[in-house]
Amino acid sequence: MAEQLKDLADDRALLGRTSTAERVSDILRSRIAEGYFPPGTRLSEDSIGGALGVSRNTLREAFRLLTHERLLVHELNRGVFVRVLTVEDVEDIYRTRRLVECAVVRGLGEPPYGLDGLAGAVQEGRTAAREGDWKSVGTANIHFHRELVALAASERTAELMRSVFAELRLAFHVVDEPQQLHEPYIARNVAILEALQGGDREKAEGLLAGYLDDSLERVVEVYRRRVGEDG
Amino acid sequence: MAEQLKDLADDRALLGRTSTAERVSDILRSRIAEGYFPPGTRLSEDSIGGALGVSRNTLREAFRLLTHERLLVHELNRGVFVRVLTVEDVEDIYRTRRLVECAVVRGLGEPPYGLDGLAGAVQEGRTAAREGDWKSVGTANIHFHRELVALAASERTAELMRSVFAELRLAFHVVDEPQQLHEPYIARNVAILEALQGGDREKAEGLLAGYLDDSLERVVEVYRRRVGEDG
DNA sequence: CCGTAGAGGATTGTTCAACGATCCCTCAAT
């Protein structure tokens, strides 16, 4: 009986997931991720609320959810805008990634580790690369690092990084040169995975640090060219 | 001229800070932090909205802000409650702290470091301890670790930890044995500070890790006794 | 005495309309 009650408690999370605002935020989030609403776009309460058929209050709650995820910025009496990352934002994102991701690897216990998620993300990236779908390679890349963070088994850490990765996608979208942005890292992800499979945390951490340093440099370089003067 | 414009731009953040919902959430946040609303308290829309003189919609928006910060939990058709952390929450908080705080220390560059903030927090703790104000000792303790995280100079990391420390305060309120909870760590903070002043990152990291492990053990032990059976 | 079903009151969930405040754009004047 206790078992069944426990199972029910697990299902409860799915049950409570029927909030209009959450569904609206899901829609907007994917629209932003796919570039339908590019960075800088203003999201009007009236037009979007009208188009989706929800009240302003509900829409505003959805905006707040996304603002909290840093995908939107809220300006008083002006409305919400799709975030435009500054170069400093990108640098801080990578600073956070380096701090947390390396710490996760360093903090792993004794091998073997549960690396199925990582291996799956690597496979996902290889498949997408074979088909020349570089945007999906970028997504797979993010999945790889999300799985990496998941190894820490910490809900709060995972949530922080989920938000950081969502932000990073904004930067990728501005850059919009997916192949040269993502292709070089497929092999490096494989190397990290193999180091972990071999139980060599130290090597994995070193590879990861180098990876992030190089990636930052490349993203910033292209990003600075692209973002020009608007802030 | 360009200098002055830059300074003004910095002040702009302070200017735009006026939203009723945000101000309400600020008030509630500090009330929760100081224990005026202990964990488990239900926050009625009617009474609080009436007392603060704001409408239900505005108040609900403030509730949402605090819910996103994990300080409140929302139960459908029952209202919002000050969060009651589970033992698993406390463990995850310390897991995150250990991961991030140790990584910050490890990631410091070459000494000397800007340790004024840390020294100030240590002084704050000593003063409070001398006056027997153990709750303030706990606050100073949190300040110490917040300053420690600030050494990473990462906005995102700092924000994550700010939220984590706010949660931690919830646990302290449940325990409510401030002296034995906070006193032992004054000396350990001093030791960490001195290690950093001496430029010995590795020693500081070791001290910090031991600190966090001991603190977790103590908090969980007392917490488990206190929290009993209510969920 | 105990447990259960049901009625009633209280609280929350959601939407809507309205009004003041703020911002942005336009245009005229210096």
Add this chain to the structure above:
DNA sequence: ATTGAGGGATCGTTGAACAATCCTCTACGG
């Protein structure tokens, strides 16, 4: 070219209304 005033649009906040849900108290039957 810069400044200032006006008008339109949008946001911020409030208040009210109604449905849905929860909690408490009562009454009934075993």
